[in-house]
Amino acid sequence: MRAKPILIFAYGNPSRGDDALGPAMYELLEEQQKAGLLADVELLTDFQLQIEHATDLQHRKRVIFIDASMTASPPYAFDPVLPEQDISYTTHAMSPAAVLAVYKQIHQRPPPSSYIISIRGYSFGLGEPLSERARSHLRTAFQFLMGDRVLNPE
Amino acid sequence: MTDQLETAQHPEKLQRVVIEPLTRVEGHGKVTLLLDDDNYIKQARLHIVEFRGFEKFIQGRPYWELPVLVQRLCGICPVSHHLVAAKATDMLIGATQLTPAAEKIRRLMHFGQTLQSHALHFFHLCSPDLLFGFDDAVRHRNIVGVIEDHPEIAKQGVMLRKYGQEVIRVTAGKRVHGTGAIPGGVNKSISQDEREYLRKDIDQIIAWSQGSVDLIKRIFSEQFDYHMAFATIDSNMMSMIRGDGAFDIYHGGLRARDPNGQTLFDHVDYNAYEQYLREGVKSWSYMKFPFIHSLGSENGWYRVGPLARVNNCDFFTTPLAEQERKAFRDVGQGRPVQASLAYHWARLIELLHCAEAIKDLLFDDDLLSDDLLVKGDLQARGIGVLEAPRGTLFHHYEIDADGLVEKANLIVSTTNNNQAMNESIRQVANHYLDGKQLTEPLLNQIEVAIRAYDPCLSCATHALGKMPLEVNLLDSEGVLVDRLQKRADGAIGTPQTL
Numbered sequence: 001m002r003a004k005p006i007l008i009f010a011y012g013n014p015s016r017g018d019d020a021l022g023p024a025m026y027e028l029l030e031e032q033q034k035a036g037l038l039a040d041v042e043l044l045t046d047f048q049l050q051i052e053h054a055t056d057l058q059h060r061k062r063v064i065f066i067d068a069s070m071t072a073s074p075p076y077a078f079d080p081v082l083p084e085q086d087i088s089y090t091t092h093a094m095s096p097a098a099v100l101a102v103y104k105q106i107h108q109r110p111p112p113s114s115y116i117i118s119i120r121g122y123s124f125g126l127g128e129p130l131s132e133r134a135r136s137h138l139r140t141a142f143q144f145l146m147g148d149r150v151l152n153p154e
Numbered sequence: 155m156t157d158q159l160e161t162a163q164h165p166e167k168l169q170r171v172v173i174e175p176l177t178r179v180e181g182h183g184k185v186t187l188l189l190d191d192d193n194y195i196k197q198a199r200l201h202i203v204e205f206r207g208f209e210k211f212i213q214g215r216p217y218w219e220l221p222v223l224v225q226r227l228c229g230i231c232p233v234s235h236h237l238v239a240a241k242a243t244d245m246l247i248g249a250t251q252l253t254p255a256a257e258k259i260r261r262l263m264h265f266g267q268t269l270q271s272h273a274l275h276f277f278h279l280c281s282p283d284l285l286f287g288f289d290d291a292v293r294h295r296n297i298v299g300v301i302e303d304h305p306e307i308a309k310q311g312v313m314l315r316k317y318g319q320e321v322i323r324v325t326a327g328k329r330v331h332g333t334g335a336i337p338g339g340v341n342k343s344i345s346q347d348e349r350e351y352l353r354k355d356i357d358q359i360i361a362w363s364q365g366s367v368d369l370i371k372r373i374f375s376e377q378f379d380y381h382m383a384f385a386t387i388d389s390n391m392m393s394m395i396r397g398d399g400a401f402d403i404y405h406g407g408l409r410a411r412d413p414n415g416q417t418l419f420d421h422v423d424y425n426a427y428e429q430y431l432r433e434g435v436k437s438w439s440y441m442k443f444p445f446i447h448s449l450g451s452e453n454g455w456y457r458v459g460p461l462a463r464v465n466n467c468d469f470f471t472t473p474l475a476e477q478e479r480k481a482f483r484d485v486g487q488g489r490p491v492q493a494s495l496a497y498h499w500a501r502l503i504e505l506l507h508c509a510e511a512i513k514d515l516l517f518d519d520d521l522l523s524d525d526l527l528v529k530g531d532l533q534a535r536g537i538g539v540l541e542a543p544r545g546t547l548f549h550h551y552e553i554d555a556d557g558l559v560e561k562a563n564l565i566v567s568t569t570n571n572n573q574a575m576n577e578s579i580r581q582v583a584n585h586y587l588d589g590k591q592l593t594e595p596l597l598n599q600i601e602v603a604i605r606a607y608d609p610c611l612s613c614a615t616h617a618l619g620k621m622p623l624e625v626n627l628l629d630s631e632g633v634l635v636d637r638l639q640k641r642a643d644g645a646i647g648t649p650q651t652l
Contacts, residue, residue, distance in 0.1 A: 014331075015211070015226035046330050047229030051278055052270075052316040093229070106309045126227070127211040 003059035004042040006151060007112075010066035011046045017128035018121025021068040021138055024130060025119070028142050041151065048093035054103040060112040064150065065096040066141075068134070069118035075137035078144065081114040115150070117141055185579060185600055198583040199438060200576050200604065212562040217246050217536070217553050221335050224549070227564075230610045232330070233267035233322055234542035234567075235549075237404075240335035241538030242549045245425075248530020249338040255523035256339035261404050262515045263325035263334060264540065268403060269359075269508040270318025271543035272460075272501045275608045276366060277311020280498055284373050307369070310362045314505075317359050321512060324348045339527040349516055356513045360474070363509040367478050367502045374499060382485075385494035385578040385603035388413035389455065390446060391462035392570070394541045397421065399468030401475075401507065403541035409466050410446060410456060415490050418446060424539040427548060433565065441572050444565060455573035458545030459607065460500035465490035472514070475507035494578050497606040532557070542567045544608050568609040578603040 008029060012022035026045040032038050044056060049065075057063055065081065083104045084097035094102075100111040119141045121134045130138070144150065186199050208227055215223060221239040225232035237260055244252065252260075319329065326332025327342055334340050374381045392410040396402035407421035408430065422430055433442040434451045445454035456462070465486070470476040482503060485491050491500075515521060538549045545567035552561040582603045 013226055013229055015223075044329070047232065050315065051274065051312050052319055054312060055316050102312065105305070106312055126207050 004040055005061040006041045006064070007044065007056060007060045007062075008041055008064045008066065008145075009044045009046075009049075009053070009056070011048055012068050013047050015127060017123045017125050018131055018134040019068050019124050020130055021119045021121055021134055022066050024138055025066045025117075025142060025145070028138075029145075032146070038151075049096065049099050050094060051099070051102050053094075053099050054106060057100070057103050057111055057114075058107070062151075063112050063114040064145070065114065065116040066145075067096075067116065067118055068121035068124075070121065070124075072118040072120045074120040074133070076117055076119045076141040076144070078115060078117050078150070081116050083111055117145060117150075185604075187583060198576075198580045200572075200579055208564045208566075209562040212551070212564075213559050215559050217243050217551065217557050217559060218337055220551065220559070221337070222331065222333055225331060228566075228610060231267065231271060231542055231544070231567075233263060233326070233332075234540065234547055236326070236332070237264055237267075237335055238538040238540045238542070238547050238549045240337065241405075241540060242536040242551050243337035243538075244536070245538070246533050246536035246551065246553060247337045248533055249528045250530065251528065252339055253523070253525045253528060254520045255343055256526050256528075257404075258515055258518060258520050259325055259340045259342075259344060259526075260335055262344075262512060262521065263322055264404050265508040265512045265515070266318045266321025266325065268318075268543045269321070269363075269505060269512070270315045271608075272505040272508070273311055273314035273318060273366075275543075276370070276498060276502055276505070277308060277314070279608070280605055284370070284495075284498065310365070314359060314362055317355060321352060324352060336527075338529055341526065343524055343526060344521040346522065349521060352512070353516050356509070356516060360506070360509040360513060363502070363506040364474060367499075367506050370499045370502050371481070374495075381495045382493045384599075385582050385606065386492055387494065387574065387577045387581055388492050389457045389574055389577070390418060390449070391465055391490060392446075392456045392458055392546060393463040393466045394424075394539065394546060395421065395467060401463060401467035401470045401479075401504075403463070403504075405540070408539075408546070411466055411490065413490065413492065415465075415488070418448070424548070425537050427537070427539070427550075431565075433569075439572070441569055442565075443573050444570050445573070455577075456570070457574045458567060458570040459497065459543075460504050461491065461494075461497045462545065463541060464500040464503055470503075470507050472507050472510035474510055475503055478503045478506060494603060494606045497608070501608070544568055544610060545570050566610070568607070571607050571609065575604055575607050575609060578606070 008026075010022040010026040010029070012019040014020045014023045023045055026043055029038060029041070029043050033041070033043065044053075046053070069077065081096045081100060083100035084095075085101050096114065096116050100114055103111040119134070119137050121137075122131050188198075211227070212220065212224065220243055221236050224235040224239045227235050240260065244250075322332065323329045324344060325340075326334035334342065390410055390412050392408060394402060394406045395409040396406045408424055408427065409420045409422075410418040410430075412418055419430060430447055431444050432447045432451070432454075433444050435442055443451065443455065445451045446456060447454065464479055464482055467479070470479050482491060482496075482499060485496075534552055534554075536551045536553075540547055546565075547567050548563070548565040550561075550563040551559050554560050579600050582600050586599050
């Protein structure tokens with residue numbers, strides 16, 4: 001099966017308070033696909049990024065990572081991601097830049113054009129629901145993502 | 155003796171060094187070293203700074219939700235929690251014997267999970283230490299360094315990990331948050347196409363796994379005495395064991411042996427775990443300290459995980475792993491191998507076994523059967539135990555008449571190793587840091603000792619923006635004297651210089 005040109009990888013733990021921002025965005029986008037939209041988009045989710053996710057980037061034109069952030073300016077930040085060897089290589093969870101670096105190293109070619117939407121979160125306790133502020137930021141980020149600028153930049 | 159370093163005689167007179175958080179270790183751990191004026195270690199402790207609240211998270215939930223819900227306890231080993239919860243809920247519904255198809259599909263999922271977890275740990279987390287040495291520049295001592303210097307090894311690590319994830323996807327139905335195991339069995343069999351898909355790469359996976367064992371043996375032999383001595387402690391060891399003594403990570407009784415290999419208990423029904431194990435608490439750590447009840451807290455602490463399992467089992471059921479087990483045990487010269495760095499070696503023998511066992515299962519037609527579920531009478535108490543990648547994992551639930559969880563007790567793998575990790579860092583502190591100026595490579599040796607256990611200190615919150623490493627130096631009054639930080643790009647310095 002041919003890979004869809006756009007990959008949206010929304011990650012986080014659904015039961016860790018605002019860490020659920022990524023999976024919550026995944027669910028919103030899944031509803032759009034069920035309604036017949038986002039035909040060129042493949043949606044993936046996981047608890048966190050890992051080395052094998054480099055293999056999910058193959059044959060993509062564009063990759064959008066979506067994660068909760070403790071430091072992004074509210075409501076969200078939208079930034080390009082370049083391959084970078086960073087210290088996240090040394091933990092069980094990796095940064096998007098580190099995943100791109102693994103892609104580049106194992107495939108010996110540049111990774112696809114990649115961006116991250118970092119949605120500001122505030123509380124990450126086990127069993128906590130999304131905070132009200134995070135929920136509001138999620139809606140704003142969703143509207144931004146569905147706009148032409150992100151998914152259809154050309 | 156290192157236990158004298160657990161609590162210093164006069165801590166108020168000592169300086170404090172904090173290594174926080176640990177890198178290449180999941181979660182939020184912190185090591186504090188209390189030094190005297192001459193930089194001699196007077197106290198060393200591994201702290202767990204996050205309170206997890208697992209039991210509270212589970213209480214009040216209906217039992218049938220648990221195999222899915224508990225995956226969210228840990229982003230590192232969700233499948234282990236999924237399967238052990240399924241085992242406990244089997245008991246709750248009175249399902250004492252699963253169908254052959256259900257048990258084999260669960261075992262296949264568990265082998266896939268263990269394979270991918272061990273592959274990640276060796277190829278990604280610890281191989282930089284082992285291949286480059288502990289004093290290598292920090293920017294090189296990571297997976298990019300491995301890829302640059304050993305491109306095939308690093309690629310194999312990624313592909314082994316990917317294969318394990320595919321086994322999980324096929325057996326659980328989804329890449330994450332799968333619902334494969336349910337109380338009384340599983341909810342899907344394996345199709346012919348899925349089996350063929352996994353079969354086509356398994357010989358390559360076995361070959362790469364064998365290659366990883368060959369590599370770790372080479373690494374060990376090149377500095378044999380050092381690897382055998384680093385962070386080495388004499389400990390009891392506990393693991394699950396099959397009825398005939400075979401290595402088994404899915405089901406069996408509990409076996410514990412003392413540092414000389416003498417049996418402490420054997421083939422213990424894990425439903426009676428509370429008679430054999432106790433969980434101690436210490437005021438300075440959120441994580442409990444389990445111990446073997448009959449030996450008491452002072453002498454009854456033990457190690458779990460690959461080192462304990464490979465030492466404790468009588469044999470592997472697969473030929474390549476069994477051959478490697480014999481070579482491993484020869485190193486112990488009649489005693490269990492106690493070297494902490496031998497965790498890496500044992501872990502890769504298990505990796506090889508998982509690959510072989512996956513192949514065996516992929517040629518077992520029971521996987522294709524639709525006979526997937528059994529039922530029984532509802533029980534008030536359910537206990538599930540299995541060997542997760544990091545060690546023995548206990549889930550104990552008690553439910554009310556409505557099927558809601560009234561009580562839950564979890565002993566996760568890393569908790570079992572809590573005292574052992576503390577003992578290992580004390581050994582390292584005693585032998586490698588005492589009286590020396592603290593530097594990043596020296597501090598890394600403590601992290602290397604902890605990483606050998608592959609601990610999962612908290613479970614899976616990972617939001618961006620955390621400082622990867624911070625070292626605080628405090629005087630005897632607790633006042634901050636100096637601070638060293640490691641930035642996300644690996645640069646090290648003070649807040650002023652970064």
